[in-house]
Amino acid sequence: MRSKRRLWMGLATVLIVLVSCCSCVAMGGKRLLNWASFEIVWRVVDSRYFDPTFAGVDWQELHDRYQQQVMRAGNAEYYRLVNEMLWRLDVSHLAVVPSNYWRMVEPTVMAGGSTGLDVRLFDGEAVITSVEAGSSAAQAGLRPGFAVVSIDGKSIAEIAREAESEIPPPDNERNRIETITSDILAHLYGRPGTHVTIGYLDGQGQRSSKRIERRSRPGKTATAAGFPPNYITFESRRLAGGIGYIQFNWFGADLAEKLPSTIASMRNAPGLIIDLRGNPGGMRDAAIAGAEQLVSERTKCSTLRTRGGSREIVLKPAYDSYDGPVVVLIDVMSKSSSEFFAACTQAIGRSVVIGDRSPGSVGPAEIMPLPNGATFIYPVAQESTLDGTILEDHGVIPDIPVALDRALLTQGIDSQLEAATAHILQQLEESR
Numbered sequence: 242m243r244s245k246r247r248l249w250m251g252l253a254t255v256l257i258v259l260v261s262c263c264s265c266v267a268m269g270g271k272r273l274l275n276w277a278s279f280e281i282v283w284r285v286v287d288s289r290y291f292d293p294t295f296a297g298v299d300w301q302e303l304h305d306r307y308q309q310q311v312m313r314a315g316n317a318e319y320y321r322l323v324n325e326m327l328w329r330l331d332v333s334h335l336a337v338v339p340s341n342y343w344r345m346v347e348p349t350v351m352a353g354g355s356t357g358l359d360v361r362l363f364d365g366e367a368v369i370t371s372v373e374a375g376s377s378a379a380q381a382g383l384r385p386g387f388a389v390v391s392i393d394g395k396s397i398a399e400i401a402r403e404a405e406s407e408i409p410p411p412d413n414e415r416n417r418i419e420t421i422t423s424d425i426l427a428h429l430y431g432r433p434g435t436h437v438t439i440g441y442l443d444g445q446g447q448r449s450s451k452r453i454e455r456r457s458r459p460g461k462t463a464t465a466a467g468f469p470p471n472y473i474t475f476e477s478r479r480l481a482g483g484i485g486y487i488q489f490n491w492f493g494a495d496l497a498e499k500l501p502s503t504i505a506s507m508r509n510a511p512g513l514i515i516d517l518r519g520n521p522g523g524m525r526d527a528a529i530a531g532a533e534q535l536v537s538e539r540t541k542c543s544t545l546r547t548r549g550g551s552r553e554i555v556l557k558p559a560y561d562s563y564d565g566p567v568v569v570l571i572d573v574m575s576k577s578s579s580e581f582f583a584a585c586t587q588a589i590g591r592s593v594v595i596g597d598r599s600p601g602s603v604g605p606a607e608i609m610p611l612p613n614g615a616t617f618i619y620p621v622a623q624e625s626t627l628d629g630t631i632l633e634d635h636g637v638i639p640d641i642p643v644a645l646d647r648a649l650l651t652q653g654i655d656s657q658l659e660a661a662t663a664h665i666l667q668q669l670e671e672s673r
Contacts, residue, residue: 271613272312275319278611279311282323282337282619285609290330291547291623298329320615324409331410332633334577334606334620343469343616345427347521350491351469352430354455356437359519360389360425361572361645362418367397367425368647369441381451383441386651390448391440392428400425411634415573416600422574433457444651462493465608468616477503484665485510492523492578500531501559508563512665515582516570518596518657522577525605532582534559535567535591542585543632545605545622552622554585566668567592568661571637572645576602581624583637588627593664594639596657601636 283304307326314322320337327335344352349359357376360367367389372379390397404424408417429437433455440450460473475489475496485507489496507513515531532542533556543554569583569592580603586592604620611617625631643660 271316272314272319274613275314275316276308276312278337278613278615278617279308279319279323281611282327282617285617285619286327286330286335289548289619289621291621293548295330303329321407324407328410331412332604332620332623333410333416333602334604334618336409336618337611338616338618340614340616344430346423348423348427348430349519350471350473350521350523352427353458353461353470353472354431354433354435355458355472356429356439356453356455358383358389358429358439360422360429361574362422362425363645363647365398365401366647367422368645368650370645370650377454377456378439381453383439383451383453384444384651385653386444386647386649388442388647389425389429389439390442391438391450392425393438395428397425400428411601413601413634413636415598415636416602419573419576419600419602431455462495464494468608475499475503477507479510480514480662482662482666483509483511484662485513486516487514488516488518490520492520492525492527492582494524494527496527497524497530500527501534504531504534504563505559505561508561510563510565511669512566512568513563514568514570514658514661514665515592516658517575517579517583518570518572519574520576520579521574522579522602525578525581528578528582528585529554529556532556532585532591534562535586536589537562537564540589541627542589543581543627544625546625547622554624556585556589566665568664569594570596570657570661571599571639572597572657573600575599575637577604580632580637584626584632587637587640593641594637595641595643595661595664596639597642597644598638599636601632601634603632603636 303326307322310322323337357373357378358369359371361370369385369387371385372383401421404421408420435455436452438450438452442448458472462471462473464471471491471493473491473493477487480486487503536556536558538558540556541553542556545552571583580599583594587594603624605622606618606620608616608618643657646656649656
């Protein structure tokens with residue numbers, strides 16, 4: 242309670258100074274707002290960051306070092322400086338983001354226009370892993386297994402170099418690949434009605450290019466202040482043998498009801514695959530609600546370390562929960578709540594995780610708007626699994642590592658989904 246009181250007293254002081262200085266032309270209106278935002282950011286972290294020791298970082302010294310630079314900085318330089326300060330703590334979910342930039346950070350969820358393409362990096366190549374049926378990319382003849390070599394005349398290598406110049410924590414190779422891939426996707430997504438020229442190599446290695454329209458996406462939902470709308474995709478169907486398959490791109494607020502009800506509708510399925518590949522996270526409550534459909538008794542699955550101590554995450558069993566074999570698919574683009582869901586169900590023995598190791602961008606976080614119009618996201622806890630493994634930076638290690646294969650993609654074969662199906666069928670065979 243005292244820390245919260247100190248925080249609000251500090252924020253009130255900043256706002257009083259801001260109001261009283263609104264006529265101060267020396268700093269300029271925008272610089273004044275940036276300064277006030279900087280002070281709020283520093284004080285919030287000082288009061289609410291889960292580690293009061295800041296892992297040995299001198300948080301006060303960082304404030305003093307960056308404050309004068311921030312007061313003199315232009316707008317673009319301001320964001321570089323404040324995030325440089327924040328990233329000294331070396332954790333994810335900690336950044337100040339301009340209001341118009343979220344579409345670049347999470348394009349698959351927050352951009353309004355799509356070509357219908359998804360890509361992943363294979364040894365530096367941006368390989369198309371899926372093409373949405375009926376999309377402009379599909380109509381242009383692009384197929385899984387093709388490699389994108391340029392977007393609007395900019396090579397993939399150039400896009401990668403630009404992305405690498407400002408990679409947020411955690412500092413590992415998987416997060417580097419995720420950041421580059423997100424930047425490539427941000428170039429493919431954009432405003433509905435605009436066009437993008439994609440240079441690519443087809444399945445035979447022949448080079449070509451197509452100008453493709455970004456079309457409006459369905460599933461638009463309003464979100465929190467400071468965030469653009471989300472565009473939610475959700476698919477549920479039965480695979481061969483009646484195996485249930487669920488895939489969605491974001492743990493949106495409505496997933497807290499939709500995911501449990503969908504799992505419940507598949508209680509007669511012999512097995513269940515939950516595909517979280519490419520899912521950057523979202524609402525933890527939705528992830529918990531989904532996981533609770535898979536347990537038959539109260540089950541601890543993780544521990545949160547907070548500024549005030551620690552708190553256990555305990556799943557409460559749903560009525561008539563699903564008790565069949567479950568596979569969770571993940572890759573380097575599965576982050577945050579996706580990693581929590583995979584790690585939680587894996588730790589309690591309710592899922593087998595298949596795919597690629599996730600980046601370890603895990604941290605229950607909160608968001609707040611700032612006086613300069615930006616949004617501040619900051620972690621309020623550190624999560625660890627039942628064996629004490631801290632998920633941040635570590636990520637989720639699959640029980641069965643399976644990589645996508647470009648040659649198989651050109652044949653229409655998703656090696657990770659095939660492995661998931663094969664595993665469930667084997668489990669069913671062994672249980673007979």
